[in-house]
Amino acid sequence: MSYVDGFVLAIPQANKAKYLEMAQKAWPLFKEFGAIRHVECWGDDVPDGKVTDFKGAVKAKDDEVVVFAWVEYPSREVRDAANRKMMEDPRMEGMEMPFDGARMIFGGFAPIHDESA
Secondary structure, X not given: OOEEXXXXXXXXXXXXXXXXXXXXXXXXXXHHOOOOXXXXXXXXXXXXXXXXXXXXXXXXXXXXXXEEEEEEEOOHHHHHHHHHHHHHOHHHOOOOOOOOHHHOEEEEEOOOOOOOO
């Protein structure tokens, strides 16, 4: 099975277009370094939880929307190599992040079940 890097972020509503532009600029780099899929999902039905929720996880403010995203790789080894290359690539230096990266949560995940219709 593949390997997935998952992300949850709080994006100011006013920065939606800037965020989408950043994601679209990042995809060619992800792809060049081995990614096979990149998905960005703008929060549309993100309820408040009783104990915890997506908004609380990223300390979303009233003017922010939660984004759930993932990049899929053929393996963890490809993902690890891609992350090293991305950190060293000068094309990443000029890429503006229109959000507070300190509140982003992320991690690598090994799928244990995957079905499609």
